[in-house]
Amino acid sequence: MWLSPPRCNHRNVSNSVDLPVAVSADGLACRLGNVEAVRDLTLQVMEGELFAILGPSGSGKTTALRLIAGFEAPTAGTLSLFGEEVASASHMVPPEKRRVGMVFQDYALFPHLRVAENVAYGLPRSADRDARVREVLELTRLGGMGDRDIHQLSGGEQQRVALARALAPEPRIILLDEPFSNLDQSLRAHVRAEVREILKHAGATAILVTHDQEEALSIADRVAFMWGGRVEQVGTPDEVYSRPATLHTAEFIGDANVLHLPVEDGRVAFPFGDLPAPEGARQAVVIVRPEDLQIQPAGVYGHVVAREYYGHDQVLHVRLEEFGLLLRVRVAAHERLGGVGPITLGLRVTPLVLRADAEEARA
Numbered sequence: 001m002w003l004s005p006p007r008c009n010h011r012n013v014s015n016s017v018d019l020p021v022a023v024s025a026d027g028l029a030c031r032l033g034n035v036e037a038v039r040d041l042t043l044q045v046m047e048g049e050l051f052a053i054l055g056p057s058g059s060g061k062t063t064a065l066r067l068i069a070g071f072e073a074p075t076a077g078t079l080s081l082f083g084e085e086v087a088s089a090s091h092m093v094p095p096e097k098r099r100v101g102m103v104f105q106d107y108a109l110f111p112h113l114r115v116a117e118n119v120a121y122g123l124p125r126s127a128d129r130d131a132r133v134r135e136v137l138e139l140t141r142l143g144g145m146g147d148r149d150i151h152q153l154s155g156g157e158q159q160r161v162a163l164a165r166a167l168a169p170e171p172r173i174i175l176l177d178e179p180f181s182n183l184d185q186s187l188r189a190h191v192r193a194e195v196r197e198i199l200k201h202a203g204a205t206a207i208l209v210t211h212d213q214e215e216a217l218s219i220a221d222r223v224a225f226m227w228g229g230r231v232e233q234v235g236t237p238d239e240v241y242s243r244p245a246t247l248h249t250a251e252f253i254g255d256a257n258v259l260h261l262p263v264e265d266g267r268v269a270f271p272f273g274d275l276p277a278p279e280g281a282r283q284a285v286v287i288v289r290p291e292d293l294q295i296q297p298a299g300v301y302g303h304v305v306a307r308e309y310y311g312h313d314q315v316l317h318v319r320l321e322e323f324g325l326l327l328r329v330r331v332a333a334h335e336r337l338g339g340v341g342p343i344t345l346g347l348r349v350t351p352l353v354l355r356a357d358a359e360e361a362r363a
Helices: 061-069 115-120 129-139 155-167 185-202 213-219 237-242 247-252
Strands: 021-032 035-046 050-054 076-081 084-088 100-103 173-177 205-210 222-227 230-235 257-264 283-288 293-309 313-320 325-332 341-347 352-355
Touching (some): 035 205, 035 230, 050 213, 061 100, 155 185, 185 213, 222 237, 230 247, 247 257, 247 352
Parallel strands (some): 173 205
Antiparallel strands (some): 021 076, 293 341
16 A cells, blocks of 8 residues: 555665656657647656656647646657557557546645545545545545545645545556646745655655746656757756756756857857867857856956845856856855955856757757
8 A cells, every 4th residue: 555655665766777667658749739739759757756847838748748647649659658558649548547646737626525525536435445535645644634625725735635636546657737836935845845755655656747947856856858849858857957958958947147159179268268169069058057156266357237135145147348248146145245346256167068059959
């Protein structure tokens, strides 16, 4: 049962190569009307993994989730769940036979039913039904709340009821569609941590769709970034943030100084020292995270023209007059509290260099 975590909970899922493949998409495509919503979707999700699909509106992430759920049919490619092919251009297993649990953006709870009745809704009538409801209520920290009406619950509690209902039939996979978007900003971090802990304790394989980068990076074992219907990069949160494979990934995930610089003799002219250019590139894009710049006594001269103070840190807008560049620099809250004025900067790490051509913008 779910309350006894399976062995995979004790492994580092993101680094495991011996875990069974839960979801395998190979060249999936889906056309909605005249729009090719998903193109060549290829990825694998491992059993017990918490996987996030991240991207802006219109990137195809929700369509990808609906393909996995069985709500949309692919026009090309194949989809397999735990080794069983469930969808292709000529074959379609209906959603109810895929053993997939769904947590919707608006939770889709029945307001006229109490908590326990909502959780029990998808369960067949049997002698074990009430016991299973009590079990998932305890798992989702809703024990003793089964008799409450839905309107008596907070947003976070309603979120957990939706999760309990999805877990109750013991699905093979849990799908979550923008599950935290209806919560107040102050609640999101707390509820995210709760949901991750519950899913990990349950040993669940889960796929989360979101447009919120903080959400994806904080909750997922691995992240797939989508843009224009395609997956541009799959990796751990650290990999997609620190080593983005494309310009779209770099610009969407986190804050970045994106510098379009010329290439001469295979080198990129960069204010902090020339960098090797991607092979064959005539122009390059240098990606510098604001936190990868630092104030230091001997460095590149600049001038602070604006300052944004956030309490825990601050962002300085620094103009490098000699190079005609404006950089954002993230520093600790106690540094340069005097505001605008001269400054010298250095690098903490070597920046990432990508090809300037967006179609070839890979490290």
